[in-house]
Amino acid sequence: MTTIERTAYPCFKRLISTRELAEFYTPSVDEALWAREHTRNQPHHLLALLVMLKSCARLGWFPRPEKVPAVVVEHIRECAGLPVGTVAGLGPTRTAKRYREAVRSRLGLAFDPDKGRLLAAEAMERAVVIKSHGADLVNVALEEIVRAGLELPGFSTLDRMTGTIRTRTDNGLHARIVAAMSLEARARSASLPTVAAGERTSGFDALKTPAHKATRSRFRELAERMEWLDGLGDTVAWTAGVAPAKTAAFAAQARVLSVGEMLDIVEPKRTAMVACLAAEARAGQGRSCGDAPQARRSAPETCSGGVGGAPGAAQVADRAVDPVLS
Template identity: 40%
Template structure:
């Protein structure tokens, strides 16, 4: 024990020393009484004197200025009992074992509705007894009380959970404990296998695992009213118990432990497949960025060659113009407009009109000759660069990846993921955590038209689908969630109102992964991706725990927000 702890907790005050000296007749009894007084103040119960650390006894003996030969002990049971009564009387504590047991049992029973760990239940009883200023009973008494109350409370929970199951569901759960002689393993043991790396193959396996768990039954209905803490404890107990030991407990408890275990596995599986989905979408985008860099490197030489050809074209046009420097250039811009205005407002002159017509013909012939020479030289330059067809193809390949837009390249890596990702969104239930539902609406749109895409690479932004025997019009508003690069990737200027289907699917799944990470979209029945708003306390739940009116006024606006 530290010197500070000894000084703070086990240093008797002057009045306590005076009271102890007046109460006892020997140094031995004086030391024992003061040790018990300070230990009770610290522990709220009387420990055996031989259990008190030597450091405490030495510290108190030194402050009492007693010889080292004096030990903290009593010579008779009646003396010890009398000393305890002296301490209770000084501290104003009335020991009533029946009342203490009643308070402790009431606190344990209330806590056992939501807690299941025996140590936690004992701590609850201790805290309640300390708050009410009662002397603490022995640990053995509390341990036995916790075991009894916990068994009563859990027994009722086991019976309620088992009663909610049908006969077929009971049989299916119990069948999980059957050990196959050929393996020899049970399905119960196989369910404990952890998730593996987030590859597309492992994602498929985990989705099959989730479907298998969901087929067991509606665990959330079976466990209605059971607090999450108890469900986690039931699942933990089942996880560390093998099939043989599970068969030794009562059937109701066995079914409840299995239900809690399956429920926690279903929650974990949803977390796992959602996490894998987010990682796979991240990998798709990473590969798209790497591919863009590789294409840029591949097309770097081609870009330089196209620039050289463009320079040759400019040089050819300049050469054609230099061959006839006196050739008039066509009038463009404001000067041409002024000339037209002057012609329209001038007085008609037959001789002038004839002269103007001759000049116009000469200018047209000169311009035609310039265009012919320029065209011949340009075609020669293009032919030297490989020809118009080859240059056009090279230009399209290079220009396709300008602007740092790697998004069109993601589709080639998405193809192998497409069936699994649609299986994923069919297997989990998604909900928006706010009023913004643009991404969920877009997901509903792509799910509705996913089969139509087998024959059409482009789809209309408004489609007519059949749902529950009725035709429903779905309209996709990509402006509500997609950025400029995605819009450029999805839309085609030559086909207004049409969207690239595969790119649209990549876009929607990418935004879904982003919304799941940010918490704007939640997975129903998960833990890491759950809707946190539903887990917050309401003002009505918080109000009883707030003391003063000032703190209530300070907290109320925050809680409402």
């Protein structure tokens, strides 16, 4: 679930400044005359229509009357010259509907929920393959709806669409990643979130351990880790065609889980998350080796990422006597 504060969805601020009141919620003379004509100068209806007009002009949608901040209503009442104590009231539902239609006409805003949802879905479908955060998907949908001159749908509608589309797309990517893995690689990945007899941690925990900077004292450890990561399989091939942002997002999801929580994840999502975590770990280890160019020249096979071509850890460590690593 995405929180509205993390998106560009327009809503009332908790604290509205005097400047904002003056800039966005002050009715012009023309707007006041227009409202008086539509309400026959009835104070309660006049205030209600002006509040609807200025709120919709600012937000792009109609908030419920009780959700409009009192400071906004009071500011509009004062600007319209209405008596103190005047309450924004609409009476029958058909009156509110007629006023909304009048506001849309004046603002050039179209009310077409079906078209709005269609545009939102199309925008989200295009963006979801490269974006992982729900807020980003909501924002691209907002851009398309505003560009089309449509009244915005409710935030909850966009949030539900985001969840549905992201889940469907992520499921497809999970299946794609696992399909790119050999049976042996799948089996190795499946065994990582388990603690072997006599061990205190799992391979999954080792994957989550960040790469250390290459130094002489740690070179043997780095070489052994690189050899272990290479032995898991060709992580580059597993994630080929998947946007780096999505690979990183799947890895991040796995990184915050414990072994027990990981085992609760159903397939193929679990294996795909482990695969992305392995890909991120392998890339991070490669960058770590890149921090020591002289070490890379001393042991090119280890830092190049070739699967199955890495020399033994002791052999690499014996060759890695270089002033750079001191």
